[in-house]
Amino acid sequence: MVKTVQGAPLQIDVSANFMSTDKFTLGASYRWDAAVSALFGFQISDKLMLGLAYDKETGDALYSADVVIFDSNDQIVTETKTDGSFEVKGNCVGSDYKIVASKSDYETGDKTFTTLEAQDTSGVDLALEKTRKTPINTELISYLNIEPIYFDFDKFNVRKDAETSLQKNITFLNEYPEVRIEVSSHTDSRAIDSYNLSLSQKRANSTIEYLIQKGVNPDRLAQKGFGETKLTNECSNNVPCSKVKHQANRRSEFVVIE
Missing domain, CATH: 3.30.1330.60 (OmpA-like domain)
Structure with a gap:
């Protein structure tokens, strides 16, 4: 379940009814005032899922990151930014989805998950690593x-x-x-x-x-x-x-x- 309290850390808990495979860390805590605008949420049928995009090194929430949802056939289901919520309509039982988050100056982050029970609420964290760049004309x-x-x-x-x-x-x-x-x-x-x-x-x-x-x-x-x-x-x-x-x-x- 997702629980939030004003002024307290935002805990995004991955429940037993949510399975995820990714390269990033799940279940991190973030202060409410830093994370609220970086949350993204989507609804598959009557299953609501919330997530957070954040800087992998600093843990800071990332605003206006692009988030795209793909189904098991790699077709785009919906897309939005991390400061807005969105919905995915359809039968979610046993369905596979992939979330891809991207932002300028960051490496793309992705997560694959399987929805098992339509009534449960779970969290999805995406940690994006800053792209290492050297400015043009650097001697x-x-x-x-x-x-x-x-x-x-x-x-x-x-x-x-x-x-x-x-x-x-x-x-x-x-x-x-x-x-x-x-x-x-x-x-x-x-x-x-x-x-x-x-x-x-x-x-x-x-x-x-x-x-x-x-x-x-x-x-x-x-x-x-x-x-x-x-x-x-x-x-x-x-x-x-x-x-x-x-x-x-x-x-x-x-x-x-x-």
Whole structure:
């Protein structure tokens, strides 16, 4: 049964006459003032069922989540949002239904249940996990706190000292499987502009190739060589600079593009 008391925790109890299989936790408690607008309810024949959509990590109620009910043939029976109730008409005895809840910036949650007795009231909780996203244009060098991929003078092969930074990029891509990144590669100012543009593209290609060899899907990677157009310091044409300063410009970097 569902019991609510103003100012007290809202207990949603799953009775013995309600069977559920899902990936989430049932029977959590929520404060009335936080949960009341996130409740959803539906009626199958004369069987009333109530539920709550909430943030899996914080336990906070989620407002305006979309809730869709499917029958055993995967046909939509009805749909609504968590701040409104809805009804499902039909014979519920022995029927299978699936509730799917979704909300922007959250992974979809679902629950499958079988109604056994039309007179009993039960509760359905759906815990939604927040989608992990990295904003577009995020510079991964600073985001991951790593070094750029540095190159030797007039070379484009990936050096051994770049492996740590590259592995952290690979780990990031594995954790965020929907992300696409662009490798941007650069040179110092020595040599003519056209040569440096070509050299930077070779550096971008070799960086991409390393990631692909380590298992990254090439569809998630883009690359662009910028030559000497994006120096990190004052070391432009004909400006005397140390080897250390020139080295800072010979690099590959990473940015989130999708």
